[in-house]
Amino acid sequence: MKMFRGLALAAAALMTSAAYAAEGEVAVFTSNNTDPFFQTIRDGADFSAEERGMATIQYVPTKPNNIVEQIAQVEGAVGREPELMIFVAIDPDALVPAIDKVNQAGIPIANIADKSYKGDFITYVGYDNFALGEIVATRMAEELGGSGKVIIIDGIKGNHTNEERLKGYKAGLAKFPDIEVLASQPANFNRLQALNVMENLLQANPQIDGVLTIVDTMGMGALDAIEGAGREGIIVASIDGIEEAVEAVRDGRMLATAEFSGFSMSCLAFDAYDRSKDGQEVPEDIILPTVLIDQANAEATLDGLRNPTCPTWDEKVGN
Amino acid sequence: MSEATRSGRDWHSAIDKLRGSEIESIFLRLAVLFVVGLFLTIATDTFLTQTNLVNLLRQASLMFLLAAGLTLVLIVGGIDLSVGANLALSACLTAGVYKATNSVPLAIATGLATGAAIGFVNSLLVAFLKLPPFLATFATLWVCQGLAFFYMSGSVIYGFPPEMRALGSGFWLGIPVPVILMTIILIFLTVFLRRSTIGHELYAIGSNATAARLSGIPVRRRLILVYVLSGLTAGFAGIVYLARVNSADAGVGEPLLLPVIAVVLIGGASLYGGRGSAIGTLSGALILTAVLNGMNLLAIDSNLQPMAAGLVVLLALALEAVSKKHQRKK
Incomplete structure (x- = not known):
């Protein structure tokens, strides 16, 4: 259903003119449709957006990990003026000019999972x-x-x-x-x-x-x-x-x-946005704690994977 | 004498000539395979062992299954770029139907039907709309890939029962099941191409489609046949893939497309049509698999492996070019 909503929004976007300020819209950029890891990022973004009464538009290159396509997608999304962008960089350097355009338009953007070397982000969320x-x-x-x-x-x-x-x-x-x-x-x-x-x-x-x-x-x-x-x-x-x-x-x-949870990365990117909107300090890099999964915590981890919820800021970032 | 019968004779004699060079070219490929094998036998003490050879055959069999129908398409002078995406979509639908119904026969039938249906669409585009096969199958590649993405929406389906997994990882009389499947298809295709009239007609179409049509070969129907068979073997390869790795996701096809085309071309088929054989494609699959296997056995540095694989493929192709030059001088 989420996909249908995304498609419907995309279709609506084509029909209305560009530069239309979409209230509560979150543009999510992931690298491909093939690696299930990115689906966990999209799921986490959908979950977090829904919690806040926002709606996501998912941008995924049709050709997996295609840099040129992602550049076009980011530039295209700028015209829609979404409230927030969640961004996985397919390439650490190549997307920088596109991110400059996002920054110039003043659209808040958070970088998660794969890092972009330059650009003005709310924060970067990832693992070590x-x-x-x-x-x-x-x-x-x-x-x-x-x-x-x-x-x-x-x-x-x-x-x-x-x-x-x-x-x-x-x-x-x-x-x-x-x-x-x-x-x-x-x-x-x-x-x-x-x-x-x-x-x-x-x-x-x-x-x-x-x-x-x-x-x-x-x-x-x-x-x-x-x-x-x-x-x-x-x-x-x-x-x-x-x-x-x-x-x-x-x-x-x-x-x-x-643990390498795309779901949690998305959640914390939303939390960081909330905090920056309220004028609170947000760390430049949010590195999620390293969690080993062995027999001791496997069952609990499985429960979390099957019914994912967002971790709290205090639990993962502190203060 | 009508023009039709004259050109008819032409293609019969052309086929005879072709088969002579075809046999030489198959020997050449077996020679390359033998050299690679000999090198690895000397360089490692594990290559020439029963279990390793069983591994090698099993790893090559999946490639061969995917390449089998594609070989026919290249013989008629076409190309099928959709085989990888076809494999992915067929594997995903097979997996999905199994999870929904718990019925292995129904799941397998779904995979085969999906593969054949994609092949049928390709055949209509190529035989009736006369689209260039490269573009037609490039388009169906994207359609299949998109359907697989949409159907799976980023998920993975895993965990299949032993009777289904047997197709990819089981044994029968000590021989891996996919190797048996490969052998059956190899024999069937070889007899079909060498002994049947239709098989001969495929070479004629690939050598000169206009002459073939003038001499009364139903070109359209033959094109439908080869594209459907290509789709069918790709769908079947999807089922075997699923059975072997116990998992399906939408991305499984893309990494296989270029290697499978390489396998058919190393096997002696030509992008210009009129050439290719089942045994050649098998040797192509074995050469590529033996190189990858050998690099693991020798523990070659990860960074060097793509280059090493490329060099061996070049060597195989250079050998053929040199031998062709030699043939022409004779």
Whole structure:
């Protein structure tokens, strides 16, 4: 239904003239329609907007992660003069000129998840990907008793999130001198490729004690390969906290994952807007706390994923 | 002698010539595969093991299933850019129907019907509206992709029963089920292309569509057949994909489109039509899969992997170019 509303609003936008000040309208920019992570951002924005009696318009490039399309979408949205913009930068540099136009028009804009290097934002809301990697890797090393052979399955080279999490993984493992990283191989954030890569790595390495994947979807692929090959005693851990992975953690198939909630990012961006509107101080960067998900909190996390609600400002930001 | 029968003879002799070079080109591909295999056998002690070869075949089988119908489309001189999006939409609808009804047969029928229907639309655009296949299937790519986005609205459907997953990750007599499916389709396609009149007509259409029509080949009906088959195998590949990874989302097709076209072209098909074979496409799928498999076994640096894969593909193509030059000199 939300989608229909978005379409109806978009159609209305085409019929009315540009530069029409839309009361209570929130323009939400996400990178693609394929990665479920961005759906959690859109859901969080819809939820937060509804709480405030506002309505969202979702802008998603038809071609996933298309920079040119996002630039056009941002520039187009400026003409509608929405009350607020929630913005995920597909590219940290390329969107800066479009953001300048938003700033010139005086439209409040919050940056979440993927950062834009420049531009005047209410705030940036995100996670510390390095810390997420480090906490998961540390948990795995401890589970292995401080020694063992570990494989890392990489996403896309050069992707900021990928590199930060990878560094975090390596830093976490480096604290344990008896942990050996056997291989770090790429699977492009893709479940099928992770499955294939893991099948191949199982062949190449007679002894594997742990597997770390950069995102949960790759973790699910790796888990499938390990279970399909019937190899026992390999621990898998990852990052993102998607429902399927948290279920696997609860069922003891996976050791751990870490929260990376698009829903919460959206919520806090709205909170930050409320505060700035009231003239309160808003931090330049809101870095959400690093939360490890293992068997201890998997059930509670699942409840939260299935019936998501916004965290409170005090809980996540403080003061 | 009427013009029609004269050109008819022409295409029969052209086919004979083509089949001679076709066989040479298949040997060449098997040679490339053998060289890659030999290198990996020497460089690693894990490549030439039963389990690794089983892995390799299973990984290649999904590519082959997706590429099978596309090979026919390239033989008639067309292209089907919608196969990836078709796979995605078919997988998503199969997943959705299973979750709604808990019926595996109904879910599978949905996937096959979706694939074939997309192929049928392509065939109407190409055979009746005479749209260039590149543009027609580019448009259906977007339509399918959009439908998949709309249907899934950013979600993932996961968790399927063992009887469904068997299609992608099961074994029968110790052989992975997708490999058996691949073998059946390989044999069927090879017999179809080599032994049947219709198969020969496809090459004739790809070599010279006007001559083919003048010599009495029902070009339109043949075009419908190949595009429907391409859609059908893409839909089937969607089901096998779902069964293999236990999950479906709207984005699964896009990363497969360029590799699958590469597989068919490495396999000896030509964008200009008239060339291609099932066994060639299989060797294309095996070459690409063996390269990816080998890079994992050798633990090649992540940063270098795209380049290494590109170089091997170039090597395979360069070998063919050199051998063609050599043939012409003879």
